[in-house]
Structure formats: C-alpha cells, structure tokens
Amino acid sequence: MAPTPAEQAAIEKAISEVRQIPPRTTIIEAGRPLRHSALIVEGLVCRTISDRDGLRQFVGLHLPGDFVDLHSFVLQNLEHDIASVTQARIAIVPHIGMDALVADVALARKLWFSTLLDAAMHRAWLFRLGRLDAMGRMAHFLCETNARLRAVGLSDGRRFTLDLTQNDLAEICGVTSIHMNRILRQLREENLATMRSSLVEIIHPGRLAARGQFDGSYLYLDSPDLPEG
Amino acid sequence: MAPTPAEQAAIEKAISEVRQIPPRTTIIEAGRPLRHSALIVEGLVCRTISDRDGLRQFVGLHLPGDFVDLHSFVLQNLEHDIASVTQARIAIVPHIGMDALVADVALARKLWFSTLLDAAMHRAWLFRLGRLDAMGRMAHFLCETNARLRAVGLSDGRRFTLDLTQNDLAEICGVTSIHMNRILRQLREENLATMRSSLVEIIHPGRLAARGQFDGSYLYLDSPDLPEG
DNA sequence: CGATCGATTGATTTTTGTCAAAGACGGTGG
DNA sequence: CCACCGTCTTTGACAAAAATCAATCGATCG
Numbered sequence: 001m002a003p004t005p006a007e008q009a010a011i012e013k014a015i016s017e018v019r020q021i022p023p024r025t026t027i028i029e030a031g032r033p034l035r036h037s038a039l040i041v042e043g044l045v046c047r048t049i050s051d052r053d054g055l056r057q058f059v060g061l062h063l064p065g066d067f068v069d070l071h072s073f074v075l076q077n078l079e080h081d082i083a084s085v086t087q088a089r090i091a092i093v094p095h096i097g098m099d100a101l102v103a104d105v106a107l108a109r110k111l112w113f114s115t116l117l118d119a120a121m122h123r124a125w126l127f128r129l130g131r132l133d134a135m136g137r138m139a140h141f142l143c144e145t146n147a148r149l150r151a152v153g154l155s156d157g158r159r160f161t162l163d164l165t166q167n168d169l170a171e172i173c174g175v176t177s178i179h180m181n182r183i184l185r186q187l188r189e190e191n192l193a194t195m196r197s198s199l200v201e202i203i204h205p206g207r208l209a210a211r212g213q214f215d216g217s218y219l220y221l222d223s224p225d226l227p228e229g
Numbered sequence: 230m231a232p233t234p235a236e237q238a239a240i241e242k243a244i245s246e247v248r249q250i251p252p253r254t255t256i257i258e259a260g261r262p263l264r265h266s267a268l269i270v271e272g273l274v275c276r277t278i279s280d281r282d283g284l285r286q287f288v289g290l291h292l293p294g295d296f297v298d299l300h301s302f303v304l305q306n307l308e309h310d311i312a313s314v315t316q317a318r319i320a321i322v323p324h325i326g327m328d329a330l331v332a333d334v335a336l337a338r339k340l341w342f343s344t345l346l347d348a349a350m351h352r353a354w355l356f357r358l359g360r361l362d363a364m365g366r367m368a369h370f371l372c373e374t375n376a377r378l379r380a381v382g383l384s385d386g387r388r389f390t391l392d393l394t395q396n397d398l399a400e401i402c403g404v405t406s407i408h409m410n411r412i413l414r415q416l417r418e419e420n421l422a423t424m425r426s427s428l429v430e431i432i433h434p435g436r437l438a439a440r441g442q443f444d445g446s447y448l449y450l451d452s453p454d455l456p457e458g
Numbered sequence: 459c460g461a462t463c464g465a466t467t468g469a470t471t472t473t474t475g476t477c478a479a480a481g482a483c484g485g486t487g488g
Numbered sequence: 489c490c491a492c493c494g495t496c497t498t499t500g501a502c503a504a505a506a507a508t509c510a511a512t513c514g515a516t517c518g
Contacts, residue, residue: 117304122352123308130403174360181497185498410466
C-alpha cells in the first residue's frame with residue numbers, strides 16, 4: 001500500500017509549509033477544530049491523552065513518514081493531544097488540499113489504509129496494556145518500535161536510537177517512571193535488551209519477542225525475520 | 230455522519246445473507262483472509278486478542294448497527310478475533326459489494342469515518358487501561374457503554390441490559406474476574422452503579438463519569454447531557 | 459438430581475505505586 | 489575553567505493495588 005511516485009508527488013504538492021518544532025512542544029491540543037493534517041519529515045511525535053491530573057497516556061508514537069493526524073481530515077477535530085518528543089520537522093497539508101488528493105480513488109484508499117494501520121496498532125497497544133505485565137509491555141514496545149524503525153531504515157534489526165526518556169516509556173507502558181527504571185534494569189540483567197541514553201540494543205530479538213508476546217504481522221511490513229536468539 | 234436513507238438502502242442491497250450466530254461463538258479467526266464484512270443486526274459482538282495462554286483482551290465491543298470488521302475491506306485480513314457474546318444476527322456484506330458502495334464518494338467518506346470512530350474508541354480504551362485503576366476502568370466502560378446504548382435507544386440514560394459475564398468485564402478492563410467481582414461490589418457500596426444478572430443501573434451518572442474520568446466527546450454522539458448526580 | 463457455570467469470599471503473594479533522597483550528566487553563566 | 493542548575497536516572501523503604509490459590513454458594517439445565 002505504499003504510494004506510487006506519482007501519488008507521492010501529489011502529496012508533496014499539497015504541502016503548504018514545513019514547520020520546525022522544538023522538542024517537547026504541543027503541536028495540536030485536543031478539541032480544537034482542525035483545517036490541516038501533519039506529516040512527519042523528521043523527529044518523533046506522540047499522541048497522548050491526559051488524565052485530570054495532567055498525567056499522560058501515550059496512545060501512539062509516530063516516526064518520520066507517518067501522517068500524525070490524517071484522521072482529523074475526516075473527523076475534523078481530535079480528542080487527544082499531539083506533541084513533539086524530539087526536535088521535529090512536520091509538513092502541513094491543508095484539508096482543502098486533501099480533498100483534491102482523495103478525489104483520486106486509489107490514493108484515497110491508501111490513505112484510508114494508513115488510518116486503519118493506526119487502528120491496528122492501537123489494538124496491539126490495548127493488548128499490551130491489558131494482558132502484559134510491565135516487563136512484557138516494554139518488551140512488546142521495543143519489538144514493535146524496532147520493526148517500525150527497521151522498515152524506514154532507522155534500525156539494523158538490533159540497534160537503534162530512540163530519544164525517549166524513562167518517563168516517556170512509562171507513559172507509553174502505563175506504569176510509573178520509577179517502575180520503568182526497574183524494568184529497564186531487569187531487561188538488562190536478563191540479557192534481553194539494553195537502553196542507555198537513547199541507544200537501544202536488543203540482545204536477543206527472539207527472546208524479547210517471546211517475553212512481550214510480540215507478533216508484528218499487524219504492522220503490515222514485509223520485514224525479513226530476524227534470526228532467533 | 231449517519232447514512233442517508235438512500236445510502237442505507239444501498240448498504241442493505243449489498244447484504245448477501247443474514248447469519249444467526251449462537252452465543253460465545255468465534256465468527257472470524259485472526260489471520261484468515263476475508264472476502265466480506267459483517268454488520269450487526271442484533272446482539273453483542275466482541276473483538277479480542279488472545280495471549281499465548283489463550284487469555285483474551287477485548288479490544289472492542291460492538292452493538293447493533295455497528296460494522297464489526299469494516300476495516301477488513303481495506304486491510305484484507307484481521308489481526309484479532311471476532312466472536313459473538315450473546316446470540317447475534319449479523320448481515321454479511323461481500324467485499325465485492327463494498328467496492329460498489331465506495332464508488333459513491335460521499336458514502337466512502339462515511340465508511341471511512343466509521344472506522345475512524347473505532348480508532349477513537351480504541352484510544353479511549355488505551356487511556357482507560359493505561360491511566361485508570363480497576364474501578365476507574367469499569368466506571369469509564371460503563372459510561373461509554375451507557376452513552377452508546379443510549380444513542381441506539383437501548384438505554385434510558387441510567388438503566389440498560391448488558392449481557393456480559395464478570396469474566397467478560399475482566400477481559401475488557403484487563404483485570405482478573407475475581408478482582409472484577411470485588412470492583413462491582415465496590416461500585417455498589419459506593420452507590421455509583423449496580424450490575425446484577427445483566428441489568429446495569431447507573432445510580433449517579435455524574436459521579437460515575439468523574440470516577441472514570443469519562444468524557445464522551447470521542448463518540449461523536451449528539452447526546453443530551455444527563456443531569457449531574 | 460447431579461452437573462456445570464458463574465458469582466462470591468477469604469487468605470496470601472506478587473506486582474506496582476508512592477515517598478524520599480541521591481547520583482549522573484549536560485549546559486550555562488560567571 | 490568551574491560552580492551551579494535543571495533534568496533525567498537510580499535506589500531504598502514502605503504502602504497500595506491486583507493476582508493467585510482455594511473454597512463455597514446459587515442458579516440453571518439436561
């Protein structure tokens with residue numbers, strides 16, 4: 001479902017501007033009506049829902065190449081926040097331009113597909129939060145992220161950089177940052193993965209996937225399997 | 230985004246058959262290629278992901294009028310299971326027929342919208358699992374379900390029937406059924422809601438919503454607010 | 459009537475959160 | 489260059505939440 005070069009060109013033509021976003025900046029606040037969508041050129045962007053104390057739950061994490069809020073084109077507004085994690089560059093695509101894009105039925109179908117992939121990822125995250133313990137959640141998240149980064153050439157299948165603090169990871173996995181710290185130590189001690197200052201190394205991809213009960217088929221990547229280990 | 234009568238008729242014309250499904254029956258198993266989608270006419274249908282021990286996590290619950298697996302039309306297969314909870318009647322819409330339906334751009338947009346609503350609900354569930362304690366999760370779920378049932382005339386805003394066992398509720402909230410039993414008692418003791426043999430009564434909608442930090446705007450219902458209490 | 463499934467309860471263990479305090483590290487300004 | 493500061497990480501002690509183990513109870517069904 002990758003766009004053809006022509007489709008890619010059409011999307012790029014619909015970009016009205018590219019914005020530079022500082023790290024840790026709210027890009028879109030929940031509830032505001034939107035007249036454009038955003039495509040990540042560079043950096044990490046997160047989608048979060050905050051509880052009444054302002055504590056956040058990540059409901060998505062987006063990498064370069066992802067449409068962050070394509071759904072806002074159809075829904076008109078968002079029920080969650082979008083914020084940069086790292087420094088980021090995002091391309092703005094006005095909804096008016098999107099209207100022209102979806103006139104092309106094939107492209108419309110691909111955009112729909114892209115939002116359905118997001119939904120599939122949401123479901124995998126639900127499984128993670130609902131059925132796994134803290135260590136399983138982290139293992140699952142690392143496997144997913146490794147697979148996604150690999151698909152865009154940002155991981156070699158074992159090592160990648162991921163600019164997330166332990167607090168971010170905690171907000172992803174629905175645990176406290178203190179507990180996340182202990183989980184990371186455990187992953188290290190059990191020789192599954194290490195994570196030091198944004199460098200992640202997966203020592204035993206197979207065992208990590210088993211620990212997190214990870215099956216990446218929902219990502220629809222044609223990723224070559226890693227050797228067991 | 231409700232379909233017009235004409236669109237409704239077109240959808241109904243695309244139905245190839247209506248199936249009667251016994252309770253507790255798997256309708257679609259994860260990973261199978263699909264050539265049709267299913268629309269619920271009557272009954273409760275759930276979407277679940279199972280862990281390696283076969284323990285399930287609900288990732289969605291569908292009511293009459295919902296397309297259960299509209300996304301399979303675009304994705305071609307599912308990464309989760311679909312099963313009946315109660316006795317159900319589902320209308321089968323072959324994907325071939327769907328192709329004809331989405332030729333109508335306005336209807337295509339509405340179907341897209343419907344899958345985006347699902348995704349928004351997924352995100353609300355992520356918040357529930359990630360940020361709320363067991364009682365908050367149950368409170369949130371009851372509020373959501375009350376709002377949804379009300380929209381289709383199956384709740385008066387305080388009372389409705391919901392044919393789920395305590396084990397189902399546990400699989401929705403990501404806790405054990407034993408713990409769910411204690412949560413239900415607590416909800417009763419704190420005069421928030423009662424649930425006895427599939428009859429749910431919400432005693433203080435306002436307080437229950439507060440306990441579950443529920444804000445139903447993601448459901449896109451034009452529901453009149455309930456009196457506080 | 460026995461069998462089965464779901465609901466309920468108690469006792470106990472495990473997991474996770476909370477509170478409190480250091481330690482590490484990079485960046486900034488003097 | 490170095491002291492200071494803020495942010496992130498790490499650790500310990502303790503409390504709370506949830507899981508687990510083990511029964512019992514109650515209703516429904518063949």
